[in-house]
Amino acid sequence: MSQDLARFILEEASRRGASYSDVRIVSIENEVLNVRNGSPEQVELQGLRGFGVRVIVNGSWGFAASVDLNRDEAVNVVKRAVDIARASSRLKKGDVVLAWEDARRAEYSTPYKKDPFEAPLEEKLEILMDAERSLAACSPLIKTSNSYYRGYRERKLFMSSEGSEISQTITWCGGGIMAVAVRGGEVQVRSYPSSFRGDYSTSGYEYFESLALVDHAEEVGGELVKLMDAERCPSEEMDLILTGDQLALQIHESCGHPTELDRVMGTEADMAGTSFLTPDKLGRFMYGSKNVNLVADATVPGGLGTFGYDDEGVKAKMVYLVREGLFVGYQTSRETAAALNLRESSGGMRADSPLSLPIIRMTNINLLPGDWKAEEIIEDTRDGILMMTNRSWSIDDKRINFQFGTEVGWRIRDGSREGLVKNPTYMGVTPRFWGSCDAVSGDDWRMWGTPSCGKGVPGQVMYVGHGCGTARFRRTRVGLI
């Protein structure tokens, strides 16, 4: 049925004058569970089916979409997309050109052992209730305790007028716990395995089980209580060590976004901003120290940005963005790759729903492992601070000046953890900061998955991954000024 409808749509687009067209027929299931203070606050299943059609007419793009999957609506949607493209072509500087891509017939599924949608809801809720109960029991200072689960499945059929026909299924799941302690006017937060509802992976239900939320609840609650009595983060320049759950967001904001070629070319100027990594810097600009190797890799097992093909039918691949500190590559679409005379797209076009237009999104932006062990970095640090688990983040519209806050920090003196510090923050300037990176670990390298990267107008929320371990940054400004 889907293939027939897709073929009908492509033929209709061609009949109405499209020189290129593609269609995505997508079905999404999203199970969201949230237990809060002893009660299931959210037990929800969200389902979305629909289709989106892109066309090029008179050298300009048009896009339209609908949730009604039938031939009558397909005709309406194609007509709307073609009308839009014709209207757009009245205000163009040149025709859209796409980088070459082979037409492919393929099927792909992210692998899993246990189907998240087959796992009993009762069992998931039992784990969440137990974890939340253990967390709440840690201290009367804990006023809010939450546990989260999310299972997601996206089935997509992509077909293009160039002959591609790709079916793929992406499945991911995960979860987390979070507690808030309040005393007087002071509020502290602690989460596991990372903040903002936890950590996610393109795996099955076995990934949620592996998080062992119940086992970690007591440790998280205990640390939260200790945090209330911790010293405030000092305000000075010192060595900064970031663990993977914070470093993942640092990579996301200061490398992931500025290497998106649509930003660089100005098409996000009205919303997300532009980028300091302009084309004149490609292959010439030292983004960081020699220890810094960053890649966009949609092929890593378990990454939340892992898939078989992007939403233009480009096969998943790994491309270098920064090699030994040198800025060497962008995340692209077929159109932006052609505009920069690149041989092919990096394969990063993704849409968050059938109703959304694909735009350049991060896949898995990873800091490749270094030779250090995480504990060795701490032992090698005389005077510094180790920060863990993001609490706040802010970076300018060219992705240079940033300030991050974390849930917890440890003062490091003479190679060991001296004590907790609360409200830790640090700030910096992107190339200077990455230029100060002198140690990258390999032993604790893992993938982190965030399902909530926002970009575009209208806003789209995409799931992306980051692989990293622990890293050290010399002489960094920490603490609020």
Place this chain on the structure above:
Amino acid sequence: MVLDRLLDVAERAVKTALRMGAHQSQASSFILDAALTRYANSQIHQNVAYRSGGVSVRVVLSDRRMGDIEAFTLEEEGVEKAVEDALRIARASRPNLDFKGPPEPEPWSPLEGAFDDETSLCTPQDRVQMVREAIETAHARSPLVRAVAGNLSTNSAYFAVVNSLGVSARASLTTAGMKTTVISELEGTEGFSTAESYSRRVGDIDPIQLAGEAAERSVKGVKPARVQPGDYEVVLSPLAVRVLFSYISGMGFSASSYQDGSSFVRYFSGQRVFDIKLNVKDDALDPRTLYMLPVDGEGVPKRRMNLIAAGEALLEGICYDSLRAGREDKKSTGHSPPPIGRRLLDRPVPYNVIVEPGDSNMDEMIEETKNGLFITDLWYIRPVEPTRIVLTGLTRDGTFLIENGELSKPVVNLRFTDSMLSALSEIPLLGKEVKTFETNAVPAMKLKKMRFVGVSAY
């Protein structure tokens, strides 16, 4: 016609749920027709339209086990399956003791002026014409203008809500919004500026005025100088005020943050924490608000709520939906997001915030400033310490030094990190014109002191 269909879908969903064994049920159905034309580098690069629609169903069993379903279908078969799934989820769930039941019916009246036919019928050709006017206007202002970017959207939204206690409500609304960002260039430096306009009527949006305003400031913004971080007097354009109050109202007056202890209102209510001139309300019935609605997503009638009065943060300004209200044995204040907005808003927040005006204007604010900053917009604001409303963020799209009552030169963007309890404690001047944005309507504002802690690299 559309609303009759949506009401019928919601009624059928509730009846089906009760027939299948639900103790209580609520259903909301919606249709959204959305269109957006996006431009950059002075040409259109994205132009889209979509129709979305569906139903959200909540079922509650007699022991307060609940199940929620969001399904993007309005067809009979799909709605029936959604109800079945909601019941399956509820039966597998655990009792939610916070939930005291859906809201009881209360009288409400439809609102005049919320729906505009011209906006609803706006075509791709109409949008292209408006974009063309913006681009041509900006380039005509100066040869320094290098590129024009922005977006123009028109939306028609319809929803209906029904529950098993007798609530039956419906609403429709159009919105239009245009943003124009202009980039100028001189001797390898860039100047940015931006202007935005929102209305329920697309005819109210003036692309020429927007582009002219953004272009002029963008050209003035080339060759920015670096100034030292520190405390400055600031004149905030309505765009910048809009961003600050989105955070202050969302963080401070949501029942979610109040209940988890992160709202400043919990600690400072009953005290005058802001300048006495500051009065803020949430009022979906006020024509100055964009999302003018008679009822919320649970069918509770919208009403005016005061959030800040004469600088005092009010405990009665905390916004509840029925779930969060039940947690404190209170009634909903009508702040459950409508079904169309649920993907963006998952908690009760004030989204019709109005900062009451003063009697000044931006020119007067600049004239009254000896040594300060003019800020067009703020960007990437995040809470650092929510209970003291310590926020961090950056200036964007046009920051200027004010010396002796005049904009003396453009400056490189700065980072602020400051408590709003401090920054808003002295507001020497408030603008007399209230400008409408998506979730709030605000005037320009002069602050006596705002703390800047860093400078960007461009």
